[in-house]
Amino acid sequence: MDNKLKIHLLVNEVAGNGRAKKALKKTTALLINENINFDLRKSTYAGEAIYIAQEYGDQKHSPTEILLVIGGDGSLNEVLNGIKRSQNPKTPIAYLPAGTGNDFARAANLTNDPKVLIDHLQQEFKPERIDCGTFIFPDIAPNKKYYFANSFGIGFDAFVNHNSNISKLKKVLNHLSEGKLIYGCNVLATVTKQDTFIVDIEKNGQKFHFDDAFMVTTTNHPYLGGGLPLLPSAKIDSHKIYTVVVEKFSLAKLIKLFINLLKDGSHVNDPQFHYFETNKVKVTTIKKEYAQVDGEEIKRNIFNINFSVSSFNLLR
Numbered sequence: 552m553d554n555k556l557k558i559h560l561l562v563n564e565v566a567g568n569g570r571a572k573k574a575l576k577k578t579t580a581l582l583i584n585e586n587i588n589f590d591l592r593k594s595t596y597a598g599e600a601i602y603i604a605q606e607y608g609d610q611k612h613s614p615t616e617i618l619l620v621i622g623g624d625g626s627l628n629e630v631l632n633g634i635k636r637s638q639n640p641k642t643p644i645a646y647l648p649a650g651t652g653n654d655f656a657r658a659a660n661l662t663n664d665p666k667v668l669i670d671h672l673q674q675e676f677k678p679e680r681i682d683c684g685t686f687i688f689p690d691i692a693p694n695k696k697y698y699f700a701n702s703f704g705i706g707f708d709a710f711v712n713h714n715s716n717i718s719k720l721k722k723v724l725n726h727l728s729e730g731k732l733i734y735g736c737n738v739l740a741t742v743t744k745q746d747t748f749i750v751d752i753e754k755n756g757q758k759f760h761f762d763d764a765f766m767v768t769t770t771n772h773p774y775l776g777g778g779l780p781l782l783p784s785a786k787i788d789s790h791k792i793y794t795v796v797v798e799k800f801s802l803a804k805l806i807k808l809f810i811n812l813l814k815d816g817s818h819v820n821d822p823q824f825h826y827f828e829t830n831k832v833k834v835t836t837i838k839k840e841y842a843q844v845d846g847e848e849i850k851r852n853i854f855n856i857n858f859s860v861s862s863f864n865l866l867r
């Protein structure tokens with residue numbers, strides 16, 4: 552068997568407003584310098600990394616071959632889904648975060664230094680099982696599974712995400728590396744626009760009904776929107792997912808909650824903040840709402856989703 556490390560780079564150069572490009576440059580210089588064999592694929596359009604990863608997972612690889620993804624949370628999401636759809640869904644993924652928000656890397660405590668990552672991969676390549684979330688739309692495609700590394704949000708957070716993506720401010724603030732600030736500004740800009748909606752939650756046979764939900768987000772870890780600790784107690788290695796429901800509040804209360812969220816996480820004690828820790832949960836809405844999965848916008852819709860916890864193999 553060939554024991555020499557071979558790295559297959561899969562890069563989204565658009566990620567992180569230039570950060571992924573820089574990280575790629577640093578990584579390839581390092582690989583050349585250390586005489587490590589590698590090849591390079593770049594995604595040329597949104598969604599292509601799913602197919603590239605699936606194709607990679609469909610092939611047989613020696614244990615010394617490593618798929619290394621460079622990009623943000625959206626890129627990781629695509630690769631995760633591609634690998635899971637492939638013939639070898641346990642194919643490990645190595646990931647160098649180079650996006651805007653990098654919430655997964657924050658939660659999993661991953662390095663963004665290519666040297667640290669490559670040095671570690673050279674020393675050992677023992678994949679670790681890491682939690683992710685999975686979901687199906689039982690009414691539309693009961694056999695088609697989708698995966699998320701971070702969260703699936705409906706309502707306010709998705710609306711903020713939508714506004715962040717189209718915001719001119721994003722470009723300016725991205726250059727200042729202030730993902731949190733972009734999100735914070737858009738939180739304030741969106742709060743008066745988001746209507747309430749009905750949400751039904753079903754968990755282990757128990758049903759919960761909310762008439763005036765503002766957002767319902769199922770998450771794999773604490774962070775949202777580039778480092779905001781929505782649910783500080785969520786653990787990425789708990790083999791659980793967490794569904795957070797926030798009910799409508801005033802602008803004044805939002806500001807208070809937002810300060811508490813940044814200060815000490817005490818926003819979770821508010822009576823309008825609810826969360827469910829589980830390995831399986833059903834979330835139903837009855838009005839068209841914005842939605843996001845791992846920070847990528849999905850079509851505004853009415854949702855009936857079955858979520859559960861899953862895992863993937865991560866090399867770090």
Ligand SMILES: Nc1ncnc2c1ncn2[C@@H]1O[C@H](COP(=O)(O)OP(=O)(O)OP(=O)(O)O)[C@@H](O)[C@H]1O
Pocket residue numbers: 563564565566567568594595596597598599622623624625626627629649650651652653654845846847
């Ligand atoms: N060549 C490309 N041209 C345009 N978009 C692309 C291309 N390759 C990938 N994408 C898309 O770029 C989007 C953003 O990528 P990604 O989420 O990785 O970066 P980010 O938004 O900067 O980081 P984060 O999600 O961590 O905030 C993804 O939706 C992905 O599908």
